[in-house]
Amino acid sequence: MQSMTYRRGGGSSRAVSASVVDLIDPAGLMVKRIESLRTHAWEVELAAHGIDSASLNASSVQLEATCADLNVLDVASELFDADVKAVASSRSKDDAGLLTVDGWSQTALITGIEPSYDPPGPAKYALTVALLDGLWHKRDDVQHFWSDALQPGLDLDYPHDYPHDYMPTTRNASVVNDAVSPMPFELVVYGPVSQPAIIIGVNRYELHMDIPSGSYVTVNSVEGQRSIVMTAENGDTTNVFDKGERGSGINGGSYIFQPLPAGKHQVQWNGFGFDLTVIQERSTPSWWT
The missing domain is CATH 2.60.120.880 (Jelly Rolls)
Structure with missing residues (x-):
């Protein structure tokens, strides 16, 4: 993994200064493993001797991460919250953010942050990520x-x-x-x-x-x-x-x-x-x- 970012959604508050959050920044937020992003299962409807349909639906996963600078986490949290509120208000996926991993992107929201360790030392936490498209695009x-x-x-x-x-x-x-x-x-x-x-x-x-x-x-x-x-x-x-x-x-x-x-x-x-x-x-x- 060379790059991983979360880009602010179109409906986020203009008061939020950041537009892109780097998710593999050693001096800021750092997600080290992405196995959960690779986990998937097709929703299939079985037929007599095959399937009638197959789809990849929205899902929720968790990413383990650390943060060396809590100011970065504060700004990012405000951005994440703004996008969730915008989508909840508009009922439109167009207001969600965009998660990108080495050029592969999917509409997404960061819906939760669960800390497991606070300073001194880098904070440890889990990001809950809602993947809204089911598919990744490049x-x-x-x-x-x-x-x-x-x-x-x-x-x-x-x-x-x-x-x-x-x-x-x-x-x-x-x-x-x-x-x-x-x-x-x-x-x-x-x-x-x-x-x-x-x-x-x-x-x-x-x-x-x-x-x-x-x-x-x-x-x-x-x-x-x-x-x-x-x-x-x-x-x-x-x-x-x-x-x-x-x-x-x-x-x-x-x-x-x-x-x-x-x-x-x-x-x-x-x-x-x-x-x-x-x-x-x-x-x-x-x-x-």
Whole structure:
């Protein structure tokens, strides 16, 4: 484990000065082992000769820790409490914090601190952590797909007046998902473009809207976090969730939130530019952390 942090939730009180708590700081809070974060069990519904469903639900675990500076613990405790209150008030997971272990993240709350030893010497205690997503996520590198304006030569005309022209050059672009199963993604589509559509594998990802020059639309397909938001040139945001094509739903061939299939798949689009980020999902942080 190289890094472990708790990031303040969006609904926390602005009076709380800290925004990120380092959880493996030898001079402050120090969590030394994370076996409890790796402990998991799928909730399965058995069928006659298999299972009807499987899910990883929210859970509560404990982390043993020490703290060499009680001022750090005081500030962190205020942050933890503020996030719990915010979620209890709003009933929204969006106000919770984010626990990150070597790049693997999950929405979380620190719901309890149980001391077992007070000074002199570093304080010892147990943190009770509510893991709210069930799954851990990590973003892969962004895959860029440029607009035609940034790819000269795609639509060269034949230099003589024949009744036919050459077809546009094939981009030969592919999306890569290195995981062994389909994964969610973040898609950013840049304007100007009208009714943008992207075909990856056998699925069509389409937005029924115009995106002006200087604006972009971000699609997040993570279960429980799904959103479609347009950001204007001046930074203003607009919820355009209803503009994504749903078709007949997952595996129907035209679904805006269709998970990206594993492997390498050809991409087809026309004119505009976009970025795509595969978001890896695991039941635990990587065992190599």
